[in-house]
Amino acid sequence: MTARWVFDEGTPRHRSYQAIGWGLFLLVVILVPFVFAETWAPTVFGNKYTVSLGNIGHAVAWMVAILGLNMVVGYTGQLSLGHSFFVGSGAFMTAILVEDFGWPFVATLVVVVPVTFVIGLLVGIPALRIQGLYLGLITFGLAAVFPSIIKLDSLADRTGGSNGKNITSDLVPPDWLNLEGFAEFFQGLPVIGGLFGSGGLSRRQEEAVYKYFLLVLMAAVVFWLVRNLVHSRIGRAMLALRDNPTGAAVSGVNLAAYKTLGFGLSAAVGGVAGMMYAATIGFASADEFGSTLAIFFLVGLIVGGPATLTGPIIGGLVIIFVPVWAGQTEEVPGLGWDLNGPYGSLILGVMLIVLTFLLPGGVAYGLRRLRARFVQVVPAAPTVRSGPAPGDMVAEPISS
Amino acid sequence: MTLLGVDDITVRFGGVIALDELSFTIDRGEICGLIGPNGAGKTTMFNVISGVYTPNAGSVTFDGENLLAHPPHHMCRLGVYRTFQNLALWPGMTVIENVMVGRHTAAKANLLTAPLRIGLKREEDELEERAWAALDELELTAYAFHPAAGLPYGTMKRIELARALIGEPKLLMLDEPASGLTHSEVDELADLLRELRDRHELTLLLVEHHMAMVMAMSDKVVVLDFGQKIAEGTPAEVQRDDRVISAYLGGS
Ligand SMILES: Nc1ncnc2c1ncn2[C@@H]1O[C@H](COP(=O)(O)OP(=O)(O)OP(=O)(O)O)[C@@H](O)[C@H]1O
Ligand SMILES: [Mg+2]
Numbered sequence: 001m002t003a004r005w006v007f008d009e010g011t012p013r014h015r016s017y018q019a020i021g022w023g024l025f026l027l028v029v030i031l032v033p034f035v036f037a038e039t040w041a042p043t044v045f046g047n048k049y050t051v052s053l054g055n056i057g058h059a060v061a062w063m064v065a066i067l068g069l070n071m072v073v074g075y076t077g078q079l080s081l082g083h084s085f086f087v088g089s090g091a092f093m094t095a096i097l098v099e100d101f102g103w104p105f106v107a108t109l110v111v112v113v114p115v116t117f118v119i120g121l122l123v124g125i126p127a128l129r130i131q132g133l134y135l136g137l138i139t140f141g142l143a144a145v146f147p148s149i150i151k152l153d154s155l156a157d158r159t160g161g162s163n164g165k166n167i168t169s170d171l172v173p174p175d176w177l178n179l180e181g182f183a184e185f186f187q188g189l190p191v192i193g194g195l196f197g198s199g200g201l202s203r204r205q206e207e208a209v210y211k212y213f214l215l216v217l218m219a220a221v222v223f224w225l226v227r228n229l230v231h232s233r234i235g236r237a238m239l240a241l242r243d244n245p246t247g248a249a250v251s252g253v254n255l256a257a258y259k260t261l262g263f264g265l266s267a268a269v270g271g272v273a274g275m276m277y278a279a280t281i282g283f284a285s286a287d288e289f290g291s292t293l294a295i296f297f298l299v300g301l302i303v304g305g306p307a308t309l310t311g312p313i314i315g316g317l318v319i320i321f322v323p324v325w326a327g328q329t330e331e332v333p334g335l336g337w338d339l340n341g342p343y344g345s346l347i348l349g350v351m352l353i354v355l356t357f358l359l360p361g362g363v364a365y366g367l368r369r370l371r372a373r374f375v376q377v378v379p380a381a382p383t384v385r386s387g388p389a390p391g392d393m394v395a396e397p398i399s400s
Numbered sequence: 401m402t403l404l405g406v407d408d409i410t411v412r413f414g415g416v417i418a419l420d421e422l423s424f425t426i427d428r429g430e431i432c433g434l435i436g437p438n439g440a441g442k443t444t445m446f447n448v449i450s451g452v453y454t455p456n457a458g459s460v461t462f463d464g465e466n467l468l469a470h471p472p473h474h475m476c477r478l479g480v481y482r483t484f485q486n487l488a489l490w491p492g493m494t495v496i497e498n499v500m501v502g503r504h505t506a507a508k509a510n511l512l513t514a515p516l517r518i519g520l521k522r523e524e525d526e527l528e529e530r531a532w533a534a535l536d537e538l539e540l541t542a543y544a545f546h547p548a549a550g551l552p553y554g555t556m557k558r559i560e561l562a563r564a565l566i567g568e569p570k571l572l573m574l575d576e577p578a579s580g581l582t583h584s585e586v587d588e589l590a591d592l593l594r595e596l597r598d599r600h601e602l603t604l605l606l607v608e609h610h611m612a613m614v615m616a617m618s619d620k621v622v623v624l625d626f627g628q629k630i631a632e633g634t635p636a637e638v639q640r641d642d643r644v645i646s647a648y649l650g651g652s
Contacts, residue, residue: 247488
């Protein structure tokens with residue numbers, strides 16, 4: 001089967017294709033907060049479904065969390081059922097530093113990243129001897145004890161114990177940023193203007209839009225850093241050890257070091273996600289970061305697509321919006337069932353089972369295959385790409 | 401001058417003695433054939449040299465170093481590379497990426513420079529160019545951007561060879577490189593290996609059941625049977641050896 005559009009890598013045509021793709025993506029990212037600044041609540045088949053900026057921000061934080069989990073599960077192939085431990089650690093460290101010590105949110109990364117990285121490395125060390133299900137059990141234990149640790153009497157002063165910790169400091173848009181003006185501009189557009197609601201933005205909406213952009217920016221930076229890492233010898237070594245440890249070892253990959261590193265990176269990225277969570281939700285509660293969340297992260301990764309970068313993006317959206325919408329589904333048209341109850345996890349579970357059979361590799365691989373029907377990029381040989389070596393150039397006489 | 405010295409290596413798996421006080425040496429630049437019937441211990445010997453198995457007794461020296469003191473991932477740095485009898489490739493990666501992993505040790509990107517792209521583009525370009533050159537030498541460039549999965553067996557064997565070559569080995573150990581090849585392909589492979597040896601100044605340790613190839617290529621042949629060395633010498637010498645003849649024709 002040949003694709004409809006074929007691009008030779010690196011040609012201007014290919015570059016334009018890429019630029020258009022990224023441009024569209026960027027456009028969507030920019031428009032989203034203005035569309036959803038006022039919570040959307042369309043009614044579909046008699047059920048009212050909502051999309052709020054709060055949910056979207058939460059999903060962006062969880063995209064980063066799942067990206068972290070991806071480092072250990074997707075890239076090094078080690079089962080981790082304890083990711084909420086690292087994310088929770090990041091969230092509480094941020095909450096404490098911001099609330100009790102008055103640090104700005106982003107500055108807390110100076111503490112969060114190294115500390116979670118080291119915790120991750122420490123967890124990775126037993127993982128050298130334990131594999132598969134047993135590793136799953138041990139990490140699951142971490143997630144299970146996290147809420148109890150946070151609620152310990154000796155920590156409750158700082159963590160808020162079982163009441164959780166409120167973060168009063170907020171992210172307020174600077175004066176020079178005229179979000180209101182943007183909203184009015186979009187609202188004034190012909191035809192699509194109606195999508196953006198009316199009457200500009202309230203103070204609260206303006207803050208929500210601003211927070212959204214900050215979160216997206218942070219997520220973009222983390223995804224960019226991880227993308228670079230996985231496209232280096234380090235990422236290849238991780239995949240190599242996942243798929244054939246012996247081959248990796250005799251190619252010079254230190255298996256123990258890279259397995260441990262997988263946990264460290266996973267935890268550090270998870271810690272950043274925790275900071276983002278604290279920033280967007282403004283509240284950290286011990287019970288939020290228990291074993292259920294750890295499972296949700298794993299489901300998000302598997303449904304989205306392990307060892308890909310789009311997988312975590314899809315996964316973050318799935319683990320937030322599927323439960324929200326499932327909870328809002330009160331009747332199924334024509335059946336008259338009463339669906340009040342905790343159906344979010346049920347539907348996630350069913351999705352997981354169905355997707356594992358229909359789309360092994362997750363939605364990301366499904367999308368990749370779909371794209372391959374339309375677009376094919378023919379890679380350029382390195383020799384072609386770099387052009388003739390300088391020495392091969394024939395000196396041109398300068399014409400007078 | 402001796403490059404590899406194997407001295408009294410013994411490997412036991414439960415009751416099975418896979419290698420029994422095996423000793424031999426290989427000189428720099430030599431092609432050494434290691435032959436023997438199925439189960440003789442040839443692959444086990446590779447696994448000992450490359451650090452995958454720890455022997456019960458004996459020592460291995462390479463270029464003056466005690467090889468057994470090093471973990472498997474140090475072998476690349478020392479210059480010891482191998483291919484596998486049953487392939488150890490990464491089916492999810494493209495062929496060129498598979499080959500690039502072979503230069504993991506020489507590449508420099510670290511946890512700080514890689515995420516920030518400091519020198520990363522340059523390194524990746526260089527790795528790709530080297531991998532491309534290795535693929536070119538083995539006439540594999542047509543597959544460079546294919547996933548390594550699902551390629552013909554002989555092709556995958558050559559990908560492993562390219563992965564080893566890119567690391568600039570001193571000692572290259574090949575475990576049945578000719579398996580699955582037709583007669584004319586075997587001859588081509590023999591020519592290719594000799595060329596590679598000359599061009600890259602390699603020392604080769606060759607395990608192969610294809611006798612004509614081993615005898616034609618090797619400067620020296622070591623014959624194993626049930627983990628013991630039953631003969632060692634030039635191809636002509638071992639072919640005349642009574643124990644070798646009986647090991648291959650009768651008994652086992
Ligand atoms: N990991 C292992 N565990 C147990 N026994 C093993 C192991 N590896 C090898 N053996 C045994 O050691 C002996 C030598 O095996 P080895 O694979 O080295 O033979 P070989 O000479 O490479 O044979 P072939 O020509 O079939 O590849 C065999 O009896 C084999 O069953
Ligand atoms: Mg063998």
